[in-house]
Amino acid sequence: MKRILFLFNAHAGRGKIKNSLSDIIELFVNSDYEVTVHSTKGKNDAKETANARGEEFDIIVASGGDGTLNEVINGIMPLEKKPDVGFIPVGTTNDFAMNFNISKINVNAAKSIVLGKPYAYDIGSFNDHYFNYVAAFGLFADVSYATPQAFKNAVGRLAYLIEGAKALTSIQTYHMQFECGDEIIEDDFIFGIITNANSVGGFKTITGHNVTLNDGLFEVMLIKRPSNLLEFSGIMNSLIIGDYTNKNILKFKTDEIKYHSEKLVDWSLDGEFGGSLKRAVITNHKQAVNFLVEESVIEELEAVNDADSNYDDEKILTKIDEDEIINKFKNKVSLDYGIKDDPDEW
Numbered sequence: 001m002k003r004i005l006f007l008f009n010a011h012a013g014r015g016k017i018k019n020s021l022s023d024i025i026e027l028f029v030n031s032d033y034e035v036t037v038h039s040t041k042g043k044n045d046a047k048e049t050a051n052a053r054g055e056e057f058d059i060i061v062a063s064g065g066d067g068t069l070n071e072v073i074n075g076i077m078p079l080e081k082k083p084d085v086g087f088i089p090v091g092t093t094n095d096f097a098m099n100f101n102i103s104k105i106n107v108n109a110a111k112s113i114v115l116g117k118p119y120a121y122d123i124g125s126f127n128d129h130y131f132n133y134v135a136a137f138g139l140f141a142d143v144s145y146a147t148p149q150a151f152k153n154a155v156g157r158l159a160y161l162i163e164g165a166k167a168l169t170s171i172q173t174y175h176m177q178f179e180c181g182d183e184i185i186e187d188d189f190i191f192g193i194i195t196n197a198n199s200v201g202g203f204k205t206i207t208g209h210n211v212t213l214n215d216g217l218f219e220v221m222l223i224k225r226p227s228n229l230l231e232f233s234g235i236m237n238s239l240i241i242g243d244y245t246n247k248n249i250l251k252f253k254t255d256e257i258k259y260h261s262e263k264l265v266d267w268s269l270d271g272e273f274g275g276s277l278k279r280a281v282i283t284n285h286k287q288a289v290n291f292l293v294e295e296s297v298i299e300e301l302e303a304v305n306d307a308d309s310n311y312d313d314e315k316i317l318t319k320i321d322e323d324e325i326i327n328k329f330k331n332k333v334s335l336d337y338g339i340k341d342d343p344d345e346w
């Protein structure tokens, strides 16, 4: 008989999982699994439990937010025999669940795990810590991506900022040297994001085109400090339309990237604080963990990749009109996310 460790954070999403616990357990039992249930007891418990007991099980089902899943992955990565992983997202929608189109209805997410096929997904490491889908610094990185609203509010605030004369001086810049294979990139940056995801904070254009979650490569985007407001507006516009030909945007794929900096840089890993560091090695571990997802989702992931490879990279703005860009950006943000005009309401 196959064994499931069902590990859940009872406090995630205001305890929403509690309503469906018995249905989920019954579903696992009826699908001929022996189920062990573990309710997590505070920070690091999911990681420690997954690490200590992971090898005893065929599957670990994690239920909670991105933080719970992040802990489970950190727990099983050092194991020689890793269990397959299923995820039941609870609470606010998160990007990771969007990658695999996982149902917000907990029992349906559990069904997808039982019926699911293993999809070998890349896992990132940031020094000695693992992340599932995003490592970031700068502009948005002080905001937890765990709540998409917080991310969107940050974008909204940015839209407000770019109208202000102080915009450029109020944005923190980081002088960093990145090393990627033989290439050295040294510059002043305002934002950097290293992802293995189809979207972050609901922004598809921030991760890029031709994203593949099992190719052993990250999507990297580094944004250089703009020297004037016009350049800054241009960057924001490029981000919205997904045009990476902007000279201030460095966009590439890599399996490993290192950085060092004279000053401490704050990082966010999977939406949680990832440390203040002067250097780090960020490595992609190709197909390191099998996620159980519906077969149709796996097919879709492949199909999306095919479609994306036809993306027209030649869509370049011919004329940059500052007001037009600011308005476009504000409209985009308020249309998509209902951002209010008054910054106090964010």
Ligand SMILES: [Mg+2]
Pocket: 122, 196, 211, 212, 213, 214, 215, 216, 217, 218, 219
């Ligand atoms: Mg990839």
